[in-house]
Amino acid sequence: MLSAECYYFPVPxxxxxxxxPGDGIGKEVVPNALEVVRASGAAVEFTTFDWGADRYLAxxxxxxxxxxxxxxxxxxxxxxxxxxxxxxPSNIHAKxxxxxMRFKMDLYANVRPVRLLDASLCPLKNASPDDINFTVVxxxxxxxxxxxxxxxxxGTPDEVATQEDINTRKGVERIIRFxxxxxxxxGREKVMMSGKSNVMTYAGGLWQRVFKxxxxxxxxxxxxxxxxxxxxxxxxxxxxxxxxxxxNNMFGDIITDLAAALQGGLGMAASGNIHPGRxxxxxxxxxxxxxxxxxxxxxxxxxxxxxxxxxxxxxxxxEAQKIESAVLDAVRELKMxxxxxxxxxxRECAQWIAERVAK
Ligand SMILES: NC(=O)c1ccc[n+]([C@@H]2O[C@H](COP(=O)([O-])OP(=O)(O)OC[C@H]3O[C@@H](n4cnc5c(N)ncnc54)[C@H](O)[C@@H]3O)[C@@H](O)[C@H]2O)c1
Numbered sequence: 297m298l299s300a301e302c303y304y305f306p307v308p309x310x311x312x313x314x315x316x317p318g319d320g321i322g323k324e325v326v327p328n329a330l331e332v333v334r335a336s337g338a339a340v341e342f343t344t345f346d347w348g349a350d351r352y353l354a355x356x357x358x359x360x361x362x363x364x365x366x367x368x369x370x371x372x373x374x375x376x377x378x379x380x381x382x383x384x385p386s387n388i389h390a391k392x393x394x395x396x397m398r399f400k401m402d403l404y405a406n407v408r409p410v411r412l413l414d415a416s417l418c419p420l421k422n423a424s425p426d427d428i429n430f431t432v433v434x435x436x437x438x439x440x441x442x443x444x445x446x447x448x449x450x451g452t453p454d455e456v457a458t459q460e461d462i463n464t465r466k467g468v469e470r471i472i473r474f475x476x477x478x479x480x481x482x483g484r485e486k487v488m489m490s491g492k493s494n495v496m497t498y499a500g501g502l503w504q505r506v507f508k509x510x511x512x513x514x515x516x517x518x519x520x521x522x523x524x525x526x527x528x529x530x531x532x533x534x535x536x537x538x539x540x541x542x543x544n545n546m547f548g549d550i551i552t553d554l555a556a557a558l559q560g561g562l563g564m565a566a567s568g569n570i571h572p573g574r575x576x577x578x579x580x581x582x583x584x585x586x587x588x589x590x591x592x593x594x595x596x597x598x599x600x601x602x603x604x605x606x607x608x609x610x611x612x613x614x615e616a617q618k619i620e621s622a623v624l625d626a627v628r629e630l631k632m633x634x635x636x637x638x639x640x641x642x643r644e645c646a647q648w649i650a651e652r653v654a655k
Contacts, residue, residue, distance in 0.1 A: 358393055379393055407433055410432060473510050
């Protein structure tokens, strides 16, 4: 008979995080965000990967063979900076790394919390933090991002171009259910579905039918529908009315930049690319900002808040909370970078936050 010890497999005590700083300011904000996480005492360990433009230009690798299965197998989460470099005009490496993670790892829910930390950050007149506190849940694996379509009579005056918008019943249902479950888990009261079903009648009709069906399972959550153009108006005129918004891949892409502006700009916005129960990926919303890269002026708060979001997702809620409140303190005490009205550099801002977290 086997002794009890034979059944013992050591369970990793630390959460394993794969880190891809990427390009441009990603390489500056990510190490700074990691310092803040270390200061929180979170039980995590980082493994950094050099995937990005430099590696691609050096040896042609975008994602090594076995890259995505390895991430799914060996890590609890992935933390990405930004990808995009003017030396790679095709952007092929960014596409293969970022869209590869989203599609091949099936990270179907893009979650973007939109929270105003301080009135001074908002371009809207008289808006307070109570007015801007909602979450966008964007479908992340379908829609017009599937690269389906084609050109006929390419380059001639008679050219025709088509771009397919893919909406599967399974894909629509799981993102809508995710939004309701997110609302339930986070004490949110309303889920609004937004789209353009008045003109995109086939895809929009599917979303409408599925939304009504899934909503029946969540009777305590109020439901709303708003066309996406009306929603843009609402986001500016009455953001307080918004709670959880679920929408397709392209509309989600567009409205979340508007949402980022409401919370102080791209440098403040966090996001997660999630498949519940699987290795998920977290990244600040901004890109690689090549024009400001290497100057120690990029705002690290978006990636610090993204790191907090990742810790909360991994169950390290106290550490996540500590980091979020230190960022809030930094905003209130003007310990910020110039894009949001401060005077600190990237390193100094992150260092201030790390020290506050460690206290
Ligand atoms: N998820 C991603 O990795 C991602 C997202 C968007 C764009 N990109 C790529 O990034 C590159 C640049 O794209 P872009 O200019 O359209 O978008 P961007 O987000 O890099 O920059 C847009 C503007 O916001 C500013 N900005 C962005 N992040 C900032 C920060 N943390 N602090 C201060 N200012 C900040 C930039 O200086 C620029 O003026 C392109 O190659 C693009 O493909 C990558």
